[in-house]
Amino acid sequence: MTPDEFIAAWKDNPLTERAGAQQWFSDLCDLLGVPKPRDADNYCFERGARKSGGGEGWADVWRRGCFGWENKKPGRDLNGALKQLTDYALNLESPPLLVVADRERIIIHTAFTGYPDEPREIRIHDLSDPAQREILRWVFTDPEKLKPTKSCQAITKEAATKFANLAETMRKRGEDWQRVAHFLVQCLFCLFAEDERLLPGDLFADLLKNAQGDPGKAAKRLGTLFAAMQSPHGEYGDHDIAWFNGGLFNTIDIPPLSPADLVELHSAARDMDWCAIDPTIFGTLFERGLDPAARAPLGAHYTDVDTIGKLIDPVVTQPLLLEWEAAQAIIQAGQGKKGPTRKARDAYQGFLLRLYEFRVLDPACGSGNFLYLALKALRDLEKRVQVEARDLGIPTTDEFLQTGPHNILGLEINEFAAELARVTVWIGDIQWCRRNGYQYSKDPILKPLDAIQHRDALINPDGTEAEWPVADVIVGNPPFLGDKKMLGGLGAQYVxxxxxxxxxxxxxxxxxxxxxxxxxxxxxxxxxxxYAGLVATNSIRGGANRKVLDRIVETGAIFNAWSDEPWINEGAAVRVSLVAFAATAAERPIVLDGNPIPAIYADLSGSTAEHENDLTGARVLSANLRAAIQGPTKGGAFDIPGVTARGWLLLPNIHGKPTSDVLKPWVNGLDVTRRHLDNWIIDFADMDEADASLYEAPFEHVRVCVFPARQGVARERRKRYWWQFNEPAPGLRAALSLVSRYIATPEVSKHRVFVWLNAATMPDKNLVVIVREDDATFGVLHSRPHRVWALKMGTSLENRPRYTSSSTFRTFPFPDGLTPADTKGPTEALESGAVLPTVAADRRAVAARIAEAAYSLNERRESWLNPKEWIERVPEVVPGYPDRIVPAPGHEAELKTRTLTNLYNKPPAWLNYAHQTLDAAVAAAYGWTDYTAQLPDEEILRRLLALNLQRPMPAEARKAIRPKAD
Structure with missing residues (x-):
């Protein structure tokens, strides 16, 4: 069929909608040279015609992965046709294109996830143009060619960048940032409203264009427009202005503008599609751009919608779906000969009332992304209910939905973030209504969102506990601020x-x-x-943080959790736990990390059919006390480079004592996992100020580099004793004075590695020190049983496991006779060089086997880290310190790559063999005669937990054993 023949056949064709639709489509296929619908599973007419309630299908034509297509008679409402396609988009497998046609015009709507709708209209006379016919062929053959060039996220980033630059320019002129930010938020809403045709024509863009040369005139006109938008009967020039209200325009305070500001605003109005901004990231990006206190850079990443959905779905969507399924059963049972019975209609109306009254509270709502996504979930659910009710024969209305911004409640301590949250919800809701074919709110368009409150969620100004509104569910992403950072971030008085x-x-x-x-x-x-669903850093699974989860499972139940997920916090990648809990887990599936299980424990591990390893019941053991100690917290610039230290070590002091008294090699976590950076530290221990001053060079450094910063700290002791570490750790010093070497491991590292350090070396706070000299203890710590226990009992930072002296070391059940209490006495050197602790005679053989394996592992590791051909050992300038290892000439670059991290990233065969030998020796010490490398980790944990529960615990410790689930 030629274009002329097609146009002649169908221009002003009198056939009815039903009679003409399929013949028209078949002729169109002939014109385009594409196949006709003849495959019920992939490409057909009347997709879904046999749905439960009878009647028409979900789409007149459907092609899998390409389009849903709805035809109407010329002159009919194509918006209604588009709404039918959007209503049944899920049933149609969410095609990327939604096409509506009335035989004389075809409108192609793009429905790619995360991209704006960029409609293309092709009228019947346009089909004589080969380019227009090619666009239509793409609908059938290559929909990707019609995909918009910019995603909604990209458009939002561009918009936020424009406004951030404008805000920065205005702030640099001395304008108050809050005044600027509030004005720009009003402007951006006007830009959105104009592109959504909520404001007439190009009113806002023309205002900016016509007043570009006169900022005073522009400010006056902007004030007039804002006032009109706030008024129920607003006018601007010849235009009637819709009533927006909502509180956004209650305060009109336009800062001084420059001609350049007006040019930028006009460019934003002219060049950008504000309909397409993405409400899931809108608030986050604009807060970063407009609030100078926002810590994350504008270009930093943000948490994706799917991850947030892992909390929204179990606490909002799934419970309501269960209620709807119950209502559906009543509706299906209540079908009479003349349609649905009163009972069926009441069930439907009752569920709509339930949705209307449903409330979601975010008590740390920030700029509103959780609130918007919760509202979207409610809107999507109600749309689904309307469609399914219609299929069951229940009369429904497409004009308004019961859900809306009234369903959400928020608390936010940052006033600007609270305002952005309201705008996020307004914009997102208008977009949802438009894209799904429902009427947005009117008179006013912006319903007041006073339920998003600007206040502290935890305590009132008088120190009493803050009240939270009653709500069906609580969701949110509360602030991540560690215990040690709370004083600096919130102030001592508040904390x-x-x-x-x-x-x-x-x-x-x-x-x-x-x-x-x-x-x-x-x-x-x-x-x-x-129900509640909250985000926390994954450190909530252990230590003091876990006590709140203990309390949750004692008084209720965790029914859904993701124990260790990637997240973005203030632009930085972190690891978090997503936790959903309730008064009881009854009647809800219990799901951990996406898998159904019988119970979830407070450490966010779970029971399985094969294993019941509730490690939250593990206890601190008496035998492990005082053996593992955290390194001291220096709290200032006490560290100096080695070259400086060596110069000071040779200087005399007026009292004749050596500078080595207060100057020591310093090791932190990076020195362990990478190569030693040759840093030293000034350590006055508990000296008074007068005695410390006698070590002239180190004291002067501390006076200049530490004293000024200490004067602004909150804790009086740190201010008064400014020349001492924040935490001098006297217990650690006393313990190290009794040994020649000690074991250390980084608090946080990708691989759980332990190393030997000379006792003259000062460990940093991010090292956990085990004060033992024997290789048997070193071997047990480096074995698989301890590694598995530490990974399970510890938390993590980003994707790096965390090790602590409390939760991981003090709870670990060492083999009988080899506990820290058993190995604290004298040691003996074996012929191989391995050091053996003094243990009971019947344990000497197993201890020796572990010590020999551990000694061999360490020797081989050291040979790989520091090949004798590549290094030189240089004695320190004063005796008593370990030799310095420096690269031999020509081997500097090679030696840099020899780190423990690199070694364990790609472990060579010899390293694996050494660890396997060590693992077998430790398993033998436990009496595990069935041990092999294939023994499951869960079985190892089961055995260790049983040992832990048999061992004595300190009298002052409290049990933390949670009753098992029935």
């Missing part, structure tokens, strides 16, 4: 009041995020909410 108010509920040493978990638990216990 003191906070801890006092929650004393007995949140333990000392817990991170800030845990307070939201405890309050959500209390809301559930009080019957003020049903």
């Amino acid at each position: 003191t009041r906070l801890r006092k108010r929650y004393d007995g509920r949140v333990p000392g040493g817990a991170d800030l995020v845990t307070y939201w978990f405890e309050k959500a638990r209390a809301q559930i216990a009080a019957g003020k909410t049903r």
Whole structure:
């Protein structure tokens, strides 16, 4: 068929919609040279015609992976046709193109996930143009060619960048940032409203263009427009202005503008599609750009929608779906001869009322992405309910939905973030309504969002506990602020009041995020909410943080969790735990990391059919006390380069004592996992100021580099004793004075490695020190049983496991006779060079086997790290310190690559053999005669937990054993 023949046949054709649709489409296929619909599974007419309620199909034509197509008679409403396609998009497998046609015009809507809709209209007379026919062929053969060039995220980033640059320019002129930010948020909403045709024509763009040369005139006109948008009967020139209200334009305070500002704003209006901004990241990006206090750079990443959905789905969508399924059963049972019965209609209306009254609270809502996604989930669910109810014969209305911005509640301490949250919700909701064919709110367009409150979620100004609104569910991403950073981030006065108010509920040493978990638990216990789903750094699984999860499982249940997920916090990649909990797990599937299991424990591990390893019951053991100690916290610039230290070591002091008294080699985690950086540290221990000053050069350095910073700290002791470390760790010093070497491991590292350090070396706070000299202890720590235990009992930072003296070391059950209490006495050197602790006679053989294997492992590792052909050993300038290892000439680059991290990233065969030998020796010490490398980790944990529960615990320790699930 030629274009002329097609146009002649179908121009002003009188056939009815039903009579003409399929013949018209078949002729179009002939014109384009594409196949006709003849495959019921992949390409057909009337897709879904046999749906449960009878009637028409989901689409007149459907092609898998290409399009859903709805035909109407000329002159009919194509918006209604598009709505039918969007209603059934999921049933149609979410095709990338939605096409509506009335035989004389074809409109192609793009529906690619994450991309804006860029409609293309082709009228019947356009089909004589080969280029237009080629576009239509792509609909059938290559939809990707019609994909918009910019994603919604890219458009939002570009918009945020434009506004960030404009805000920075205005702030540099001395304008108040809050005044600037509020004005720009009003402008960006106007840009969105103009592109969504909520404002007439190009009104906002023309205002900016016509007043570019006169900033004063522009400011006056902008004020007039904003006032009109706030008014129920607003006018601007010859235009009637819709009533927006909502509070966004209650304050009109336009900062002084420059001609350049107006040019930038006009460029934003002219060049950008503001309909396409992405509400899931809108608030985050604009907060970064407009608030100078925002810490993340504008270009930093942000958390994706799917990850947030892992919390929204189990606490919002799935519970409501269960309720809808119950209502559906009543509706299906209530089908009479004349249609649905009163009982069926009541079930439908009752569920709609349930949706109308449903409330979601985000008590740390930030700029609103969780709130918007919760609202979107409710809107999507109600749309699904409308479609399914219609299929069951229930009369529905397409005009308004019951869900809307009234369903969400928020608390936010940052006033600007709270304002952005409201704008995020407004914009996102208008977009949702437009794209799904529903009427957005009117009179006013922006319903007040007073339920998003600007206030502290934890304590009131008078120190009393803040109240949270009653809500069906709580969701959110509370602030990640570690215990040690709370004083600096929040101030000593606030932190003191906070801890006092929650004393007995949140333990000392817990991170800030845990307070939201405890309050959500209390809301559930009080019957003020049903479910909660919150994000925390994955450190919530251990230490003081885990106490809040212990309390949650004691009074309720965790029913859904993701124990270790990637997340973006202030632009930085971190690892988090997503935790959903309730008063009981009854009637809900229990899911951990996407897998159904019988129970989830407080450390976010779970029971399985084969193993019941609730390691939250593991206890601190008496035999392990005081053997593992954290390195001291220096709290200032006490560290100096080695070249400086060696110069000072040769200087005389007026009292005749050597500088080596207060100057020591310093080792941190990177020195262990990479190569030693040759840093030293000034350590005055507990000297008074007068004695410290006698070591002239080190004292002067501390006076200049440490003293000024210490004057601004909150803790009085650190301010008064400014020449000493923050935490001098006297216990560690006393312990190290009794040994010639000690074992150390980084608190956080990709691989759990242990090394020997000379006792004259000062460890940093990020090293855990095990004060033992024997190779048997070194071997047990480096064995698979301890590694598996440490990974399970510890948390992680990003993707690097964390090791602590409390949760990982003090709970670990060493083999009988080889506990830290058993190995603290004298040692003996074996013929091989391995060092053996003094142990009971019947344990000497197994101890020796471990010591020999550990000694061999360490020797081989050291040979690889420091090949004798590549290094030179240089004695230090004063005796008593370990030799310095430096590259031999010509081997500098090669030696840089010899690190423990690189070694364990790609372990050579000899390293694997050495570890396997060590593992077998340690397993024999436990009496595990069935041990092989294939023994499951869960079985190893089961055996270790049983040992832990048999061993004595300190009298002052409390049990932390949770009753097993029935």
